[in-house]
Amino acid sequence: MEVAKFPSVSLYNVAETVSAEWADGGDRLCRVPTAVSDGLNDMARDRVGHPTDSEVRFVPHTDDAEVEVTLSLSASEPTEIHTFWGEF
DSSP: EETTTEEEEEESSEEEEEETSSSOEEEEESOOOOOHTSSOOOHHHHHHHOTTTTTTEEEHHHHHHHHOOOOOOSSOOOOOOOOOSSSO
């Protein structure tokens, strides 16, 4: 998924972003659209509300050999992040 707000980022396994109620100006990654999750029971809605297996892929639009990436995370509960591919 490509989001105009983040032109150098591609979101994988994300159907939409919505405002994160716990962070001013932050976005929450949603695996299923709100129109779908609104029709689910409470337990299913909670499960699909977690961005498990979602990815934030950085796609710099430059020919420069070096690109600096800054990412900040805000979560409403304990969160585990895994980085991969490249030197971090």
